[in-house]
Amino acid sequence: MMNAREHEAQHLLKVYGQLPIEPTHAKGVYLTYESRQILDLYGGHAVAALGYGHPDMLKTLNEQAQTLFFQSNAVAMEVRAEAADALADFAPAGLNHVFFANSGAEVNENALRLACKLTGRSRVAAIKHGFHGRTAAAGAVSWGARDKWYGFPNTPFEVDFIDRNVLADVTDKVSYETAAVILELVQGLAGGFDLNSAFIHAIADACADKGALLIVDEVQTGMGRCGQAFATDLYNIKPDILTVAKSIAGGFPCAALIVTDAIASEIGPGDLGSTFGGGPLACALVKTVIDVIERDQLMRNVRVLSGYIEENCPVGPVDRLQGKGFLLGLKCRRPAIEVRNELLDRNILVGTSTDPHVIRLLPPLITEEKHFTRLIESLAELPEI
Numbered sequence: 001m002m003n004a005r006e007h008e009a010q011h012l013l014k015v016y017g018q019l020p021i022e023p024t025h026a027k028g029v030y031l032t033y034e035s036r037q038i039l040d041l042y043g044g045h046a047v048a049a050l051g052y053g054h055p056d057m058l059k060t061l062n063e064q065a066q067t068l069f070f071q072s073n074a075v076a077m078e079v080r081a082e083a084a085d086a087l088a089d090f091a092p093a094g095l096n097h098v099f100f101a102n103s104g105a106e107v108n109e110n111a112l113r114l115a116c117k118l119t120g121r122s123r124v125a126a127i128k129h130g131f132h133g134r135t136a137a138a139g140a141v142s143w144g145a146r147d148k149w150y151g152f153p154n155t156p157f158e159v160d161f162i163d164r165n166v167l168a169d170v171t172d173k174v175s176y177e178t179a180a181v182i183l184e185l186v187q188g189l190a191g192g193f194d195l196n197s198a199f200i201h202a203i204a205d206a207c208a209d210k211g212a213l214l215i216v217d218e219v220q221t222g223m224g225r226c227g228q229a230f231a232t233d234l235y236n237i238k239p240d241i242l243t244v245a246k247s248i249a250g251g252f253p254c255a256a257l258i259v260t261d262a263i264a265s266e267i268g269p270g271d272l273g274s275t276f277g278g279g280p281l282a283c284a285l286v287k288t289v290i291d292v293i294e295r296d297q298l299m300r301n302v303r304v305l306s307g308y309i310e311e312n313c314p315v316g317p318v319d320r321l322q323g324k325g326f327l328l329g330l331k332c333r334r335p336a337i338e339v340r341n342e343l344l345d346r347n348i349l350v351g352t353s354t355d356p357h358v359i360r361l362l363p364p365l366i367t368e369e370k371h372f373t374r375l376i377e378s379l380a381e382l383p384e385i
């Protein structure tokens with residue numbers, strides 16, 4: 001009999017490098033594959049904020065599916081209004097207006113398009129090693145995309161890539177021609193690489209000085225992952241546009257763009273749109289995810305346990321840590337892929353990153369100390385070099 005990977009290969013484009021596991025069930029922080037129970041510290045690329053099969057999510061999904069499965073934005077719905085209320089409350093101060101879409105790339109695409117439209121400018125600055133998605137504008141600002149997969153003959157605007165943590169480069173690259181700077185405060189795919197506070201503030205200041213919009217991509221860092229509702233809350237900056245996806249509905253496709261009053265006042269009918277964005281199932285789940293994060297004090301859990309990992313994790317092949325909260329890069333002395341595979345042999349799933357020496361942790365926010373203890377003990381068993 002074919003396994004799922006062979007079966008997929010029959011009619012799916014072979015665009016993904018896949019792990020040697022084929023989970024069929026999942027509950028809490030565990031994936032079931034045949035007789036194996038695999039501790040998932042990768043959370044489906046930061047999506048499974050509440051883990052798997054969370055009772056509140058299942059209840060919400062079931063109730064909403066039975067009440068109103070789908071209607072588009074052609075009609076107003078209380079469930080959408082409540083999701084937007086919850087998200088605007090959860091978002092950093094000053095970001096009060098929400099547009100729902102379906103993926104991180106889609107909200108970044110819209111954020112960049114709005115920036116060009118509202119400023120009338122045609123350059124965008126981004127940060128080297130950042131990732132923002134696989135559409136025309138989001139891909140244009142994703143480091144390395146044009147060499148690897150982009151494919152379009154031109155980008156929609158000129159792009160200036162800024163060296164990470166180099167203040168002088170901010171001054172060079174952010175000008176009166178810059179429509180926006182887009183950045184991840186902690187670069188996810190790059191391995192949980194934290195941009196430093198001085199650099200982040202230099203960017204925010206340059207945007208304010210030059211009249212460029214500040215777009216903070218919180219697709220990976222948002223929804224409590226960094227120990228606050230959004231990573232923005234860690235830096236005392238004021239984005240004009242914040243984008244969020246992945247964890248926002250805990251595994252149901254959803255994304256949002258959140259803007260200030262000033263930006264909202266310049267947006268009108270027809271400027272943004274989506275058939276599925278703001279659908280009732282996604283919206284009901286957005287509210288549930290936020291409610292559970294707050295009710296169960298999951299951001300506190302992230303803060304406490306990330307401290308525990310930071311204290312105990314430089315162990316075995318791990319030399320040092322980077323990142324924030326539950327978006328952590330473990331810098332290894334050995335190739336990350338080897339460490340990832342050895343952990344998977346021990347039934348612990350972690351991710352890799354574009355840094356060949358960094359394994360990435362993106363665990364569900366419900367992960368407990370005992371789970372990290374198991375990771376630490378397993379790392380201690382692995383060869384150091």
Ligand SMILES: Cc1ncc(COP(=O)(O)O)c(C=O)c1O
Pocket residue numbers: 045102103104105106108131132133134184188189217218219220245246
């Ligand atoms: C920071 C960041 N922005 C944008 C994206 C794109 O999101 P999506 O895959 O939902 O389009 C990702 C996906 O990994 C991401 O990590």
